[in-house]
Amino acid sequence: MIRLILAIEVFLIIKTLGNLGVAVTGATIVALVAIYVWATRHKFGENLIPLNRDEMPWLYEGIEELARKAGVPMPQVYILDDYIPNAYSFGNTIVLSLGLFEVLDKDEIVAVAAHELGHIKNHDTIWFPIITYCRFLMMTTTLMLIVTGNALVKMAAVMLYIAYELARGHFMKTREFLADETALTLLSVPMSLKRALEELKYYEDLRMNVKVSGVPSIEPGIDREKRFTFFIETHPSYEERLLKITFELNNLMGIKQRVR
Amino acid sequence: MEPHEFKLTEEGIKAVLPPLEAEIMEHMWKVKVGTAGQVYEYIKQKHPDIRRSTVSILMNRLCEKGLLKRSVEKGRGGMRYVYSITTTREEFEQRVVQKILDALVANFRDATYAYLSKIQK
Numbered sequence: 001m002i003r004l005i006l007a008i009e010v011f012l013i014i015k016t017l018g019n020l021g022v023a024v025t026g027a028t029i030v031a032l033v034a035i036y037v038w039a040t041r042h043k044f045g046e047n048l049i050p051l052n053r054d055e056m057p058w059l060y061e062g063i064e065e066l067a068r069k070a071g072v073p074m075p076q077v078y079i080l081d082d083y084i085p086n087a088y089s090f091g092n093t094i095v096l097s098l099g100l101f102e103v104l105d106k107d108e109i110v111a112v113a114a115h116e117l118g119h120i121k122n123h124d125t126i127w128f129p130i131i132t133y134c135r136f137l138m139m140t141t142t143l144m145l146i147v148t149g150n151a152l153v154k155m156a157a158v159m160l161y162i163a164y165e166l167a168r169g170h171f172m173k174t175r176e177f178l179a180d181e182t183a184l185t186l187l188s189v190p191m192s193l194k195r196a197l198e199e200l201k202y203y204e205d206l207r208m209n210v211k212v213s214g215v216p217s218i219e220p221g222i223d224r225e226k227r228f229t230f231f232i233e234t235h236p237s238y239e240e241r242l243l244k245i246t247f248e249l250n251n252l253m254g255i256k257q258r259v260r
Numbered sequence: 261m262e263p264h265e266f267k268l269t270e271e272g273i274k275a276v277l278p279p280l281e282a283e284i285m286e287h288m289w290k291v292k293v294g295t296a297g298q299v300y301e302y303i304k305q306k307h308p309d310i311r312r313s314t315v316s317i318l319m320n321r322l323c324e325k326g327l328l329k330r331s332v333e334k335g336r337g338g339m340r341y342v343y344s345i346t347t348t349r350e351e352f353e354q355r356v357v358q359k360i361l362d363a364l365v366a367n368f369r370d371a372t373y374a375y376l377s378k379i380q381k
Contacts, residue, residue, distance in 0.1 A: 056338035102316040203313040
């Protein structure tokens with residue numbers, strides 16, 4: 001769906017602006033690739049500590065075992081100096097915040113890593129940046145079409161942009177569920193993923209309650225940095241994920257057969 | 261740490277800190293340095309239903325309030341946050357008293373001085 005939307009957008013821009021459209025689109029792509037390269041390198045500057053096997057063998061070997069089962073190379077693992085429990089992945093890298101180690105058991109931390117490894121195995125760490133950066137491309141081309149196109153083109157451009165946002169949100173949510181599903185097949189104790197999410201949901205809920213009921217002036221730093229989400233939510237809620245995981249756990253045997 | 265409110269009906273440092281934060285601080289003043297896991301194990305004895313998330317959030321709130329500080333330690337068990345006190349209990353109590361008296365003098369100067377001289381006698 002996303003590919004179709006992008007193809008129609010490119011067709012529209014070439015049809016409306018000709019060579020100028022191709023040139024501006026090309027320049028935007030080059031700029032976005034440059035920003036991506038810069039952003040990827042910049043990430044390594046933000047309090048990331050590489051994980052050595054000797055420091056936490058249970059974690060290193062746990063992820064090694066998951067990678068072996070998933071049939072992917074051992075990812076680079078970094079520990080993020082952040083007290084808020086968080087995990088993310090990019091390229092062949094998994095980042096786990098130190099906050100996770102305060103609130104989760106060892107097998108639950110491995111379960112969180114399994115979810116991130118699920119993203120790597122499913123190539124989400126390649127697709128997510130592409131889709132995110134294509135969004136900026138869509139913004140640029142939509143703006144150009146609105147400025148230069150006739151009424152029909154303007155309307156089509158807006159409709160295409162809305163369609164892209166909806167498709168992007170749906171795609172990313174689906175991939176989150178798929179990463180959970182993959183993690184369940186990789187974990188020797190699949191229930192640990194459910195327990196980890198329950199604890200993380202509890203943490204988030206409690207943090208929000210603290211924020212609501214506390215005196216704002218004495219806890220300015222407790223808030224996580226606000227994520228810019230525009231109007232389409234790309235991440236499923238903990239409730240949605242837990243519901244799916246519960247369902248998937250009940251059908252675990254079926255999942256294993258599908259993945260094989 | 262600057263106290264923002266004083267609860268007249270509460271005892272000890274619970275007058276200026278929420279109950280669980282006060283309990284954590286009481287413990288931290290005794291041990292001086294500890295991880296959230298160690299504090300959780302201690303608090304759990306009195307509050308069996310408490311979760312590690314609660315202790316972690318509260319200890320980080322105490323960091324935000326300047327009563328604790330957090331640092332990364334690499335040890336045998338791997339990397340972890342270690343929390344330590346930034347002030348002794350005595351220094352904290354002195355600051356609370358100072359802050360409250362400053363506020364009283366600023367708002368009720370004559371009455372405050374009159375009462376202080378009365379209780380001094």
